[in-house]
Amino acid sequence: MTEPDWVEHAVLWHLYPLGFLGAEPTRAEHAGEVSHRLPALVPWLDHAVELGASAVLLGPVFDSVTHGYDTTDHLRVDPRLGDEADLVALFEAAHARGLRVVLDGVFNHVGQDFAMFQRALAEGPASPAARWFHLRWPDPDAPDGGGTPTHEDFEGHSALVALNHAEPAVAEYVERVMTYWLDRGADGWRLDAAYAVPPSFWRPVLDRVRERHPQAYVVGEVIHGDYAAIVTESGMDAVTQYELWKAVWSSLNDRNAWELEHALRRHADFTRDFVPQTFVGNHDVTRVASRLTDPRHLDHALAVLFTVPGTPSVYAGDEHGFTGVKEDRAGGDDAVRPAFPASPVELSPLGRPVYERHQELVGLRRRHPWLHRADLEVLHVSDPLLVYVVRGGDEALVVLLSTDDDGVRWGLPAGVPAAGDGPVTVLAGTGTMDDGGRTVVLPPHGWAVVAAE
DSSP states (O other): OOOOGGGGGOOEEEEOHHHHTTOOSSGGGSOSSOOOOGGGGHHHHHHHHHHTOSEEEEOOOEEESSSSSSEEEEEEEOTTTOOHHHHHHHHHHHHHTTOEEEEEEOOSEEETTOHHHHHHHHHOTTSGGGGGBOEEOOOTTSTTTTOOOEEOEETTEEEEEEBOTTSHHHHHHHHHHHHHHHHTTOOEEEETTGGGSOHHHHHHHHHHHHHHOTTOEEEEOOOSSOHHHHHHHHOOSEEBOHHHHHHHHHHHHHTOHHHHHHHHHHHHHHTTTOOOEEESOOTTSOOHHHHOSSGGGHHHHHHHHHHSSSEEEEETTGGGTOOOOOOSSTTTTGGGSOOOOSSGGGSOGGGHHHHHHHHHHHHHHHHOGGGGGOEEEEEEEETTEEEEEEEETTEEEEEEEEOOSSOEEEEOOTTOSSSSOOOEEEEEESOEEETTTTEEEEOTTOEEEEEEO
């Protein structure tokens, strides 16, 4: 594993700028002048620092027609958000606070207003521009001229024009865009819809990008597939760990710890090859506070996020217990991509306990940076109780998660959490210790993170 050194200590705070900053939903609704909204993120950088984050993962900020994932110009900041000077100033403000900034790059598809796509339509099938896409040209001998050409798209969305990743000019363009923004202060890239791009496309692109920016972090959005093989073939540092995300909330809702046990064992296998990006919420899914059927289990989900190996991210608002349900319809993402107030002090105090729990667990994570690449072993599983240990060098933590309506006692086996049978203390959670610090006692629906004194 050759990821950048700084990622070992990374906790990402993830936000979707167009929604966060209250931008118009479409370019057509924008007045046309540049709206300098990006500077309004600066007060929130202090919020990220106070949370304990070390990097900000920005959703799309480049010129688009609607939601940012229909990019029309990767070298221009969306005028609904600001201009290049605003984005560079945001990089500088983040760096001054010790925060890295990771950008969202949409390189599987583009919007229909993308200049090269319009050029291809105008210049025809023999043009160099046409090779950038998978176009199906009409029969010119048809009575009506055959109509307009059609194109391959992203998952049935005709507004999202799929790029031809076998075309060298496309690879050169992606490299140029990635390098351009890294040159100006970005620290890495999230590759949107990376699962839809041939992994072999990325390797030469990333090799050339890293010649100039060896400390750039690159994580691919991969929902399904062979995670380890994709990382190996593509040269990405990591992929998104959707398997674990699903298992966390699903197992807690069903009170079926076996599902989470299976996912954790697979996660442990993945981390022998690479360090996944872990999360319990992002801009594409129902918020974890809405997904969980029992609010007592939110702490359980957070305990998993911040104790398993990985590079954890917190989606803006989750740290204050925001709710929001994603729906499969036009505008169905709006509930999970809301506008935020001008500053963190305007957030409702009702979310403060959730925020403080995040701070507690992020702090635990930052005090144990070896968790990033820890070895994970499941020690016990039953329907109401899951226990696992994470180890790094001479240190270890034991995590206990109960969904039992009754209290639970669990005796630590010899040598756990660390060599010897010395007393153990609770670092976080609702548990207590008994039997001279060798038995963990959990209340109903309790949880605990314990370690040797």
